[in-house]
Amino acid sequence: MKNYNVIKNPGPAEAQTVLGLSYYHGWGVPQNEEEGLRWLRKAVAQGCEEAITLLAELEPDWAELAYLAYQDAKQGDIEAQLLLADCYFFGIGVPQDESEAFKWFLLAALQGDVMGLCNVAACYGNGCGVKQDYEIAITLYRQLIEEEELPAAQSNLGLCYFAGQGVEQNFSEAARWFTLAAEQGHPNAEFFLGECYLFGLGVPQDAEIAVELYYLAAMQGHSEAQFRFAECLFNGWGIPQDKEEGAMWFHLVAERDDEEAMRITGVMKGGDCNTDKLSLSTGQGWNRLTCVESSPGSSGRSLLRFQGA
Numbered sequence: 001m002k003n004y005n006v007i008k009n010p011g012p013a014e015a016q017t018v019l020g021l022s023y024y025h026g027w028g029v030p031q032n033e034e035e036g037l038r039w040l041r042k043a044v045a046q047g048c049e050e051a052i053t054l055l056a057e058l059e060p061d062w063a064e065l066a067y068l069a070y071q072d073a074k075q076g077d078i079e080a081q082l083l084l085a086d087c088y089f090f091g092i093g094v095p096q097d098e099s100e101a102f103k104w105f106l107l108a109a110l111q112g113d114v115m116g117l118c119n120v121a122a123c124y125g126n127g128c129g130v131k132q133d134y135e136i137a138i139t140l141y142r143q144l145i146e147e148e149e150l151p152a153a154q155s156n157l158g159l160c161y162f163a164g165q166g167v168e169q170n171f172s173e174a175a176r177w178f179t180l181a182a183e184q185g186h187p188n189a190e191f192f193l194g195e196c197y198l199f200g201l202g203v204p205q206d207a208e209i210a211v212e213l214y215y216l217a218a219m220q221g222h223s224e225a226q227f228r229f230a231e232c233l234f235n236g237w238g239i240p241q242d243k244e245e246g247a248m249w250f251h252l253v254a255e256r257d258d259e260e261a262m263r264i265t266g267v268m269k270g271g272d273c274n275t276d277k278l279s280l281s282t283g284q285g286w287n288r289l290t291c292v293e294s295s296p297g298s299s300g301r302s303l304l305r306f307q308g309a
Contacts, residue, residue: 013048045082050221062093102129134166155189171202207238
């Protein structure tokens with residue numbers, strides 16, 4: 001595979017997730033399950049989807065966690081406010097309520113928390129818990145970029161240009177913002193920059209670079225990148241064809257109840273794994289893209305949804 005100018009560093013939430021798992025399982029550090037859960041909660045407070053999925057499996061009682069987070073959140077604890085907002089957004093431990101999630105993101109943002117502000121912007125961009133307003137979302141993203149160089153804001157601004165939401169569609173500008181965020185290890189930016197390279201949108205078409213980017217995002221738990229990486233392996237796009245490894249990645253995504261991945265793995269089980277290549281067009285691909293999962297362990301399916309910090 002080719003080398004390219006993307007720094008392969010995980011973001012802070014991903015690092016917290018790895019640290020949490022290390023403590024929980026005793027990988028390279030003395031085993032301490034509570035310390036592991038504490039680091040996973042920190043990653044969840046930043047909206048890390050992989051941490052949300054893991055914590056949903058490991059946390060003994062999400063309802064109790066949400067209640068304890070509420071007690072601290074109402075006292076102004078920012079980390080608790082962000083955690084509680086995620087609980088409401090995903091409906092874990094409490095009934096799903098996007099308006100309530102937006103409220104707690106906003107309360108954290110009003111205390112100067114950049115992750116809270118980025119999630120407020122994402123809520124405006126998606127119309128989650130508040131009336132959709134691209135102008136407000138873009139203004140907040142630009143503020144976060146100017147003041148903090150926040151990769152989630154860079155990635156989401158790239159999505160605005162990619163889809164022409166609130167700005168004139170401009171794939172070159174989208175790729176520029178995705179690159180800046182991908183350099184900081186942001187998985188959603190890595191995925192969409194991969195799309196730019198795979199289809200030649202705003203950058204020279206280069207399937208090898210696309211595969212590298214999909215792999216980086218896939219290793220951070222990005223389900224759409226995992227799916228696309230599986231397609232590349234299965235079809236030999238930008239990487240030597242390896243249907244067995246491609247099938248493994250399809251199975252990984254299918255475990256999250258991804259309907260398309262389950263359909264493909266079903267065909268494989270029927271003995272068709274070594275027949276025709278899978279077909280793909282940009283339209284088919286983007287109609288199934290998402291950046292925010294609807295619940296732990298399952299994939300949402302809405303077009304070009306913005307991602308929180």
